[in-house]
Amino acid sequence: MMNFHHHVPSAPLSHFISMMWFGDDYIVPHSLERVLPTGEMALIINLYENRTRVYDADDPSKFKTFEGSIVVGAYSAFTLIDTEEQRATAGVAFRPGGAFPFLGLPAGELQDSNASLSDLWGRQAASDLREHLLATRSPQAKFKILERTFLSRINAPFEPTHPAVSFAVANFRHRPQRPVSSVTDQIGLSDRRFIQLFSQQVGLTPKLFCRVQRFQQVLRNITSSAASSVIDWPQIALTCGYFDQAHFIHDFRAFSGINPTTYLTNKTQFQNHVAL
Numbered sequence: 001m002m003n004f005h006h007h008v009p010s011a012p013l014s015h016f017i018s019m020m021w022f023g024d025d026y027i028v029p030h031s032l033e034r035v036l037p038t039g040e041m042a043l044i045i046n047l048y049e050n051r052t053r054v055y056d057a058d059d060p061s062k063f064k065t066f067e068g069s070i071v072v073g074a075y076s077a078f079t080l081i082d083t084e085e086q087r088a089t090a091g092v093a094f095r096p097g098g099a100f101p102f103l104g105l106p107a108g109e110l111q112d113s114n115a116s117l118s119d120l121w122g123r124q125a126a127s128d129l130r131e132h133l134l135a136t137r138s139p140q141a142k143f144k145i146l147e148r149t150f151l152s153r154i155n156a157p158f159e160p161t162h163p164a165v166s167f168a169v170a171n172f173r174h175r176p177q178r179p180v181s182s183v184t185d186q187i188g189l190s191d192r193r194f195i196q197l198f199s200q201q202v203g204l205t206p207k208l209f210c211r212v213q214r215f216q217q218v219l220r221n222i223t224s225s226a227a228s229s230v231i232d233w234p235q236i237a238l239t240c241g242y243f244d245q246a247h248f249i250h251d252f253r254a255f256s257g258i259n260p261t262t263y264l265t266n267k268t269q270f271q272n273h274v275a276l
Contacts, residue, residue, distance in 0.1 A: 003023060003024050003025045004021065004022075004023040005021065005022050005023065005139035006019050006020065006021045006022075007019070007020045007021070007139070007140075007143040008020075009143075009147055009150075012151075012154060013147060013150055013151065013154070015095070015098070016094060016095060016098035016099070016101065016102070016150075016161075017092055017093065017094055017095065017098060017150065018040075018093050018094065018095050018098070019092075019093045020090075020091070020092050020093075020143050020146050020147075021089075021090065021091050021092075021093070022089070022090045022091075022139040022142050022143070023086075023088070023089055023090075024047075024087060024088040024089075025087070025088075026083065026086045026087050026088075026089075027087070031082065031083055031084065032055065032060060032080050032081065032082060032083065033080070033081050033083055033086075033273050034078045034079075034080060034256070034257065034258075034273070035078060035079045035080070035081055035272060035273055036078050036215075036219070036255065036256050036272040036273075037074075037075040037076055037077060037078065037212050037215070037255055038075075038212065038216060038272060039074055039075075039076075039096060039202070039203075039204055039209050039212040039213055039216070040074060040093060040094060040095070040096055041071065041072060041073055041074050041094045041098075041099040041107065041110070041203060042071070042072045042091055042092060042093050042094060042099075043069070043070075043071055043072075043091055043092040043094075043099075043117065044069070044070055044072060044089055044090075044091045045068060045069045045089060045090045045091060045117075045129070045130055045133060046068035046069070046085055046088075046089055047068075047088040047089060047090055047130070047133060047134055048084075048085060048086075048087040048088040048089070049068065049085065050067060050068035050130070051065055051066065051067065051068055051085075052065070052066045052067070052068055052069075052070050052085055053065050053066075053082050053085065054066065054070075054079065054080075054081075054114055055079070055080035055081070055082070056080075057077065057078060057079060057080055057257065060080055063082075064114075066114060066115075066116045067116045067117070067118055067126070068130060069116065069117035069118070069126050069129065069130055070114045070115065070116055070117060071099070071103070071110065071114060071115050071116075071117055071120060072110075072114050073107070073109075073110025073111050073112060073113050073114060073115075073203055074096075074107065074110070074111055074112075074202060074203030074204045074209075075111075075112050076111070076112055076204060076208050076211075076212060076255070077112065077254070077255060077257070078255065078256050078257050090133050090142055090146070092146060092150070095169075096169045096173070096202050096209070097161040097165050097166065097169055097201045097202045098161070099203075100159070100161060100200070100201040100202075100203075101153075101154075101159060101160055101161065102150065102153050103120055104120055104121075105120070106199075106200040106201075107199075107200060107201055107202060107203035108199040108200050108203055108204075110203060111199075111203050111204060117129070129145070129146075129149055132145050133145055133146075161201055162197050162201060164187040164188075164189055164194060164197065165197055165198050165201050165202065167183070167186075167187060168183050168184070168187065168194070168198060168206060169202065169209075171183045172206065172209055172210050172213055173213050176210045176211075176213035176214040176216075176217060176241075177210075177214055177217075177240060177241025178210075180206045180207055180210060183206075184206075194206070211251065211255075212255065214240055214241060214251075215251060215252065215255045215256075217240050218236060218240050218248070218252065218260075219263075219272070221236045221239060221240065222236065222260065222263070222264060226264060231264065233245060233248075233260065236248070248260075
């Protein structure tokens with residue numbers, strides 16, 4: 001269970017941010033959750049305690065500890081979170097390429113990794129944001145603080161998302177099974193320059209981003225099929241552009257660490273979270 005609130009900011013923030021959220025009273029019977037990759041980046045602010053642990057996916061007994069506010073890079077595999085630390089959180093979900101203007105470094109440097117917000121914005125700015133969020137009670141007030149914070153950073157000099165990257169992201173998300181070349185042929189950049197730009201601003205290579213988007217398409221299809229109580233695995237694999245079911249299962253395991261039927265059994269109410 002979770003008391004969850006979300007907010008979609010208006011322009012210009014909506015060009016960079018898909019959603020802001022605040023949640024508390026997150027109480028579940030398991031201690032760890034598997035978070036599946038989306039190809040997107042996020043800011044997560046722990047309002048329960050001023051630390052966040054990121055666990056080793058291969059050995060959950062190992063973890064790295066960050067300050068309470070962390071920027072989560074674009075991941076190409078699942079990660080593990082401590083549900084105890086999710087009791088009260090606020091956050092920002094960036095659109096693909098949307099975090100780049102606010103980071104102060106190439107998004108590719110955070111691929112499959114995280115960074116404390118204080119390392120990117122400075123300790124004072126990160127601390128002030130968390131303290132202001134803690135000082136307000138209502139979710140709406142917290143969203144206003146987040147909006148003001150990011151609007152102030154738009155006014156500072158920053159590098160916007162390249163139009164070719166924005167065009168490619170829109171196409172890749174709509175039809176991730178298409179060859180990358182079907183998009184790059186339309187943008188007028190060399191393959192090398194495009195891959196460099198895309199990785200720098202989105203955080204993954206174009207090919208890897210497409211694979212993650214296709215995986216997300218699979219999850220949506222599973223959710224839709226589960227609603228009718230009939231899961232046609234071969235049809236899902238075909239619809240999402242896999243050569244055969246073996247290829248589909250291999251990719252699913254690569255991104256989630258589990259097979260599709262285990263995912264179906266253990267997924268929580270959030271599509272990209274799976275109980276361990």
